[in-house]
Amino acid sequence: MVKEIERAGIPVVHICTVTPISMTVGANRIVPAIAIPHPLGNPALSMEEEKVIRRKIVETSLQALETEVDKQTIFEVKY
Amino acid sequence: MGKIKVVHYVNQFFAGIGGEEKADQVAFKQDGTMPIGAQLEKGMQAINPDVEFVGTIVCGDSYFNENLEKAKADILEMVKSYEPDLFIAGPAFNAGRYGVACGTITTEVQEQLGIPVLTGMYKENPGADMYKTKVYIVPTKDSAAGARDAIKKMAPLGVKLATGQEILASCIDNYMPNGIRKNFFETKRGSERAVEMMIKKLAGKEFVTEFPMPDFDRVDPNPAVKDMSKARIALVTSGGVVPKGNPDRIESSSASKYGEYSIAEFDDLTEATHETAHGGYDPVYCNQDSDRVLPVDVLREMEKAGRIGKLHEYFYTTTGNGTAVLNSVAFAKEFSQKLVAAGVDAVVLTST
Known part of the structure; x- marks a missing residue:
């Protein structure tokens, strides 16, 4: 899906846990997530703490969309 | 004869x-x-x-x-x-x-x-x-x-x-794989074959994998978003997030369809409003709070704070579990045209 969106002319960032799959599939802007069943959350934390990390991942994703790339790039989240 | x-x-x-x-x-x-x-x-x-x-x-x-x-x-x-x-x-x-x-x-x-x-x-x-x-x-x-x-x-x-x-x-x-699976017994057991492959690989010799990756093509990256504070951002997920009750009955695996749902009314996805249709991963965490897969709460805050221009009214969703590449390509081709028509500037796609 990520490639078809890109092909349609819309920049897209892929938030996913298994980044090698995303690389193989061909996403260009990739942000690593927390875990497969909860990519943007962590049930071991409080809801508030979870939201802090979720905000960081989304912020990193927006920054990825604001960054010009000429090849597949993984944007690490700074926790 | x-x-x-x-x-x-x-x-x-x-x-x-x-x-x-x-x-x-x-x-x-x-x-x-x-x-x-x-x-x-x-x-x-x-x-x-x-x-x-x-x-x-x-x-x-x-x-x-x-x-x-x-x-x-x-x-x-x-x-x-x-x-x-x-x-x-x-x-x-x-x-x-x-x-x-x-x-x-x-x-x-x-x-x-x-x-x-x-x-x-x-x-x-x-x-x-x-x-x-x-x-x-x-x-x-x-x-x-x-x-x-x-x-x-x-x-x-x-x-x-x-x-x-x-x-x-x-x-x-000796014919090109035609997608029809034929079962047969290998004479050597798996561990032996794996070790043989590894030894060949270490020795720089050619070996034939038993699990070839499909061929994927590449698409050049689009230019970056110039002004995020004016951009319309859409959410897409392969994590199967759907309104509670899965109204379109999106399959838990090998999906034959995708869903298009409005989030205009939502600042936060909760146990009462959304869940996941996705099989193959433990759905408990997403069912408790679907923001863990589709971060509507955070993007809504960012919209209010002016970090992004607008969170697009609709999100697009399917289950990535065992779904044929051809199907997901067809889904995305279709909804991408809707996104383009709606003036969406960028997409955040989440996967489980």
């Missing part, structure tokens, strides 16, 4: 008529073989002496592709006139139009006349991708210099097909 009759199809080049300048040669038939057919016949006779190439059909590559319907109909009649037990076309190696012609005509003969068919070509010949799931195609080298190798593989498979023997897995009977 009597004679095993084979009809062979070749292009103008392999008929010795000429090259490109003779590519408009109209289809004709001739009893007996052409040189490459004679080699193939010899290869098959070595396995079963009853094989006989009764006729050869010759057609120019351009003529075939430019007069497709007439060429197909005429050649079908010619094949029928010999009442063969097997129809072979090529091998076409890496000749594109010849490969497409071989694939087209073998498919046609198989479907219309119910005769077993066989062809051969290089794996990158466009005819290979078009027809490998329809007819048996033996992978060959990319030029006629690989004729001997091609015949070595085509002859045994041809004999099997002509005599109605069971066709085994593609790696045993």
Whole structure:
């Protein structure tokens, strides 16, 4: 899906846990997530703490969309 | 059993008529073989002496592709006139139009006349991708210099097909994988094979993986978003987030559809409003709070704070679990057009 969106002319960032799959599939802007069943959350934390990390991942994703790339790039989240 | 009759199809080049300048040669038939057919016949006779190439059909590559319907109909009649037990076309190696012609005509003969068919070509010949799931195609080298190798593989498979023997897995009977799974027992157990592969890999030798990755193409990245504070951002997920109750019944795996749902009314996804339809991962965390997969809460805050211009009213969702690449490509092609039409500037896609 990520490639078809890109092909349609819309920049897209892929938030996913298994980044090698995303690389193989061909996403260009990739942000690593927390875990497969909860990519943007962590049930071991409080809801508030979870939201802090979720905000960081989304912020990193927006920054990825604001960054010009000429090849597949993984944007690490700074926790 | 009597004679095993084979009809062979070749292009103008392999008929010795000429090259490109003779590519408009109209289809004709001739009893007996052409040189490459004679080699193939010899290869098959070595396995079963009853094989006989009764006729050869010759057609120019351009003529075939430019007069497709007439060429197909005429050649079908010619094949029928010999009442063969097997129809072979090529091998076409890496000749594109010849490969497409071989694939087209073998498919046609198989479907219309119910005769077993066989062809051969290089794996990158466009005819290979078009027809490998329809007819048996033996992978060959990319030029006629690989004729001997091609015949070595085509002859045994041809004999099997002509005599109605069971066709085994593609790696045993030497045809391009056609998507049909054949079970067989390996003589060595998995651990042994894995160690052998690893040793070959460490030694820098070639090895054949038992789990090849599908071929994925690449798309160049689009330019970055210039002004995020004015941008319309849409959410897409393969994590199966759906409104509570999964109103469109999106399948938990091998999805046949995607959903389009409004989030205009939501600042936060909760246990009461959303859940996941996705099988294959523990759904508890997403069912408790779907923001963990589709971060509506955070993006809504960012929208209010002016970090992004607008969170697009609709999100698009499906389950990525075992869903065919072709299906997901079709889904995304369709909703991407909606996103473009709605003026969406960028997409955040989440996967589980």
